[in-house]
Amino acid sequence: MSEHLTEIVIFTVLFLVVSGMGFVASRWRRPDNLASLNEWGLGGRNFGSWVTWFLIGGDLYTAYTFVAVPALLFGAGATGFFAVPYTVVVYPLVFLVLIRLWSVSHVHNLVTPADFVRVRFGSPTLALLVAITGIVATMPYIALQLVGIEAVLKTMGIAGSGFLSDLPLIIAFVILAAYTYQSGLRAPALIAFVKDILIYIVILVAIIYIPAKLGGWEVIFGKAQEKFDKTVPLTDGTILNANNQLQYITLALGSALALFLYPHSITGVLASRNRGVIKRNMSALPAYSLLLGLIALLGYMAIAAGTKPIGTDNNTVVPNLFDQMFPDWFAGVAFAAVGIGALVPAAIMSIAAANLFTRNIYREYFRPDATDAQEASVSKITSLVVKVGAVLFILLIDPQFSIDLQLIGGVIILQTLPSVAIGLYTRWFHKAGLIAGWIAGMGGGMLLLYNIENPAIKHAHFGGSAFQLSKLGLDTKMTIYAGFLALLLNLVVAVLGTWIARALKTPDGVDGTQPDHYFADEGDPRVKDLEVTGST
Amino acid sequence: MLDKSPPRTDRSPWNWLLLVPIAIPLMPFLFNAFEPRLLGFPLFYWLQLAFIILGVTSTTVVYQMTKRREGR
Numbered sequence: 001m002s003e004h005l006t007e008i009v010i011f012t013v014l015f016l017v018v019s020g021m022g023f024v025a026s027r028w029r030r031p032d033n034l035a036s037l038n039e040w041g042l043g044g045r046n047f048g049s050w051v052t053w054f055l056i057g058g059d060l061y062t063a064y065t066f067v068a069v070p071a072l073l074f075g076a077g078a079t080g081f082f083a084v085p086y087t088v089v090v091y092p093l094v095f096l097v098l099i100r101l102w103s104v105s106h107v108h109n110l111v112t113p114a115d116f117v118r119v120r121f122g123s124p125t126l127a128l129l130v131a132i133t134g135i136v137a138t139m140p141y142i143a144l145q146l147v148g149i150e151a152v153l154k155t156m157g158i159a160g161s162g163f164l165s166d167l168p169l170i171i172a173f174v175i176l177a178a179y180t181y182q183s184g185l186r187a188p189a190l191i192a193f194v195k196d197i198l199i200y201i202v203i204l205v206a207i208i209y210i211p212a213k214l215g216g217w218e219v220i221f222g223k224a225q226e227k228f229d230k231t232v233p234l235t236d237g238t239i240l241n242a243n244n245q246l247q248y249i250t251l252a253l254g255s256a257l258a259l260f261l262y263p264h265s266i267t268g269v270l271a272s273r274n275r276g277v278i279k280r281n282m283s284a285l286p287a288y289s290l291l292l293g294l295i296a297l298l299g300y301m302a303i304a305a306g307t308k309p310i311g312t313d314n315n316t317v318v319p320n321l322f323d324q325m326f327p328d329w330f331a332g333v334a335f336a337a338v339g340i341g342a343l344v345p346a347a348i349m350s351i352a353a354a355n356l357f358t359r360n361i362y363r364e365y366f367r368p369d370a371t372d373a374q375e376a377s378v379s380k381i382t383s384l385v386v387k388v389g390a391v392l393f394i395l396l397i398d399p400q401f402s403i404d405l406q407l408i409g410g411v412i413i414l415q416t417l418p419s420v421a422i423g424l425y426t427r428w429f430h431k432a433g434l435i436a437g438w439i440a441g442m443g444g445g446m447l448l449l450y451n452i453e454n455p456a457i458k459h460a461h462f463g464g465s466a467f468q469l470s471k472l473g474l475d476t477k478m479t480i481y482a483g484f485l486a487l488l489l490n491l492v493v494a495v496l497g498t499w500i501a502r503a504l505k506t507p508d509g510v511d512g513t514q515p516d517h518y519f520a521d522e523g524d525p526r527v528k529d530l531e532v533t534g535s536t
Numbered sequence: 537m538l539d540k541s542p543p544r545t546d547r548s549p550w551n552w553l554l555l556v557p558i559a560i561p562l563m564p565f566l567f568n569a570f571e572p573r574l575l576g577f578p579l580f581y582w583l584q585l586a587f588i589i590l591g592v593t594s595t596t597v598v599y600q601m602t603k604r605r606e607g608r
Contacts, residue, residue, distance in 0.1 A: 084584045085561035088591045092554040095595055096546055217576030238570075239580045245564040253562060276603070283595040286588045293585045519544035 004156045007323070010332025011156065011339060014198070015172070018191050018340050022179030022347075025186040036372035037111050040184035041355045041379055042271045045106070049280050051189055055348075056268040056281060057288045058192030060087075060259065063148030063342035064141075066199070066295050068403075071314040073299030077228050077236040079244055081296055082252045087289035090256035091282045098260060098282075099275045100424045103520040104513055108527050112352070113266050113420045114360040120423050122509025123431040124364050129438050130416045131360035134263040137413040138353045140405035141262075142390040145342040145349075146173065147315060147403070150394070152335045154310055155319035166395055172339070173346075177387045180347045181380050185271055188347040195344050198337035200291065202322075206301075206334075207294045210325050214304045220297075223304040238300075243477045247466045250481035258414045258483065261421065263352035264345065274522035346387070354382035404462045408449060411465070411483035415441035418494050424518070431509045433497030441490025448482040550601040557591035 029046065031039045038045055047055060065083070072080025101116065110116050113134065118127035146169060153168050179187045211217055221238060228236045240248055259265055272278055295318075302321045310316040322334045358379040363370045370378070393401075419434050429437075451471060454463025466479035501508070560566065567583040574582040 078580060081581070081584065085587065088561045088584075088587045089558050091591060092557045092595055095554055095598065096551060099546065218573075219576075221576065221578055221581075238578060240564055240568045245568065249562045249564060279595075279599045283592055283599055286592050286595075289588050289591075290585065293581075293588070297581070516544060519546060 006328035007156050007332035007335060010329055011336045014336035015339060018194050019175045019179060021190050022187040023182055025190040026183035028186050028190055034184060035376045037355060037375050037379060040376045041111055041351055043185040043189055045271055046273050047271050048273055049277050052272040052277050052281050053284050054192040054196050055189045057285060058195050058344035059264055059268045059348045061288045061292055062145060062345040063338050064144040066338060066341060067148045067151050067315045067318055069296045070299035070318050073296050074302050074317045075314050078239050079248060082248050083296055084293045085252040086255045087292060089252060090259050091285060093256050094260045095282045097421055097424055098269050098278050100518045102269060102275055102278055104517045105270050107517040107520045112263060112356045112359050114356055117419045117423060119512040121431045126419060126431050126435055127360050130419055131356040133412055133416050134356050135353050137409035138263055138349050139389060140409055142346050142349045143393040144406050145346040146390060146394040148342040149339050151315040152319050152338050154316055155323050173387060173391050176343050176346060177384050180350060180383055185351055188344045192344045195340045199341060202334040202337045203291055203294055210301050213325060214301060220300050220304040224300040227303050244479055247479040247481055250484040251465060254414060254481045254484040255410060257417060258410050261413045261416050263356055264349040267348055267352040350383040350386045353386045354379040357382045407465055411445040411449060411486055412442060414483045414487045415490050417487060418491060427511050429494055430498040430501040432501040432506055433494045436497035437490040437494030440493035441486045444489040445482060445486030448485055548602045550598050553594050553598050557594045560590060561587045
C-alpha cells in the first residue's frame, strides 16, 4: 500500500475538495427556495453556454467511458474506436431535435422525456413505459460509474481484496449521495468544472508524454497490430475487416440515436437557459469527442507499454498504464480525474431517474395534486434509493452483470425513439401503435441480445451487441448492432399498429401541444401564464 | 405582441448541411485503411478524428446562418 501513498494522498485531497464544492453548490446562483424540481432537478433552468458545456460534457463522457473505451481498443482493436464516429454523428443528428424538445418543455414546464410523451400523446400508459425504460436503462449506467472508481481504487491497492475492501467505494458514494440530496443538479454542474479541467490536463499530458516515452505513435500502432496478428480470432486488428464494418457503423449510429434519449442527457439539455445555449453547445461539445478519441488510444499505448490488467479486468488497463508511466503525484491527479469523473454523471443520472419516478409514476398514479415541494422531496429521496441500489448492484453482483445490463440499456432506450424523438416532429403515430412498437422492439431486442454469445467472457447469451446476420438465415458473416434491428422492428410495428388502430377507430389521446410551442424561446409565455391571460 | 410576429419556424436550407457530418463518418470505405499515415497515425485513426472538425464546422455554420435576428 505504501508504494501508492503519494497517489492515495493526492486522490483523497482532490476528492474531498470536490465534495466540499458539491455541498457549497446549493448556495450557487441561490434561488428563493430549492423545493421544486425546476430548482433541485434542473438547476433553475438557467444555465448558460459555459456551464452547460461542462455539465453536458461531464454528463455524457463518463468515467466509465474513459476507462472502458480504451479497454475495448486494448482487447479488440479498431471496433472500439466506434466511440469517435458515434460522438461525431450525434450532434448534427440531434441539433434540430433538442431545440424543439427544449422549447416544448419550456412552455409546458416539462422535466422528463416521459413528461413530453404524456402531454403530446395524452397517454399515461405510454408515458409510464417511457419512464420505466429510462429508469431501467439508467440504473446499470450509474452502477458502471462505480466500476470506473473501483478500477482506480484497485490500481492504488485499496480495493478488491481483504476486509473492508469495499469501504472506500461506499464512502465515496455516501458523500456523493449526500451532496446530490442537498444541492440537486447544481452540485454536478459545479463539480463538472473541476472534473473536466483535470481530465483535459491529464489527457493532454498523457498523449504527449506517453508516446514520447514509448518511441512515438508509429511504434504504438505497430505493436498493437503485432498483438492482434498473434491472437487466434482474426476478427480483431487495428482496422476493420469485411464482416464488422456494418456493426461498426450501426453501433455508432444506434448509440448516437440513443444518447439523447437517456434521461440524464435530457436533464442536461433542459437545464440550459435558452435555445441558443443548446445550439452553441452542439458545436462546442465535440471538443470532448476529440478528447475521447485520444483517450481511446490509451488502449494501444497500454499494449505498446506491455501493461497488464489486474486479473481479467481490462478496465484496470488505463489506471495501470498511468501508474506505470507517470510520476506518483501525477498518477494521483489522473486517478482523481477518473474518480471525480464518475461523480458528475452518477449525480445527474440519479437525479434524472428520480425525476422520472416522481413525475411519471408518483405524481401520475399516486398523488396527482402533489405540490412542487412534495415533488422535490420525493425526487430527493428517490435519488438516494437509486444510488443505494447502484452500490448494492456492484457489491453484491458480478460487475460484469452491470456491463451486460448497460449494453441492454442502450438497446432498450432506443425503443423510446418513436415516441420521444419522432414525436417531437409528428403526431402521426397512434398511441396504441407506439405502445405495440415499444413492446415489439423490447421483445425483439431482448431476443437478439439473448442470441449473441461471447466465448471471450464465457457468455453463451448477452455476450455483446454484435448480432450475426447469419442467424436470421442470411448467407453472410456480417454482424449488425442488435439495437438497430430492434428499432427497425419497433418502427414497422408502430406504423402497422397505427394503421390498425385508425381502421378500428380506436380513440387516440389528445395532443396538449401546439405547433408554435416547438419554437418558443426564453422569455416566451409558459402554459400556465397563457391560461391565466386566456390567450390560447 | 404575440399575434403580430410572423409564424416561427426552424426551417432553413442551411439545415441540409447537417447531413454531411452524419453521412460521411458512417462510410467505412473512406477511412478503413492504414495508408496514408499522418504523424504515425494510420488513416483509420487520423481521418476519423478529423471528422470531428467537419462536425464542428457544419454545426457552427448552421447555427450562425439560422440565428434569429432579434436585437436584445
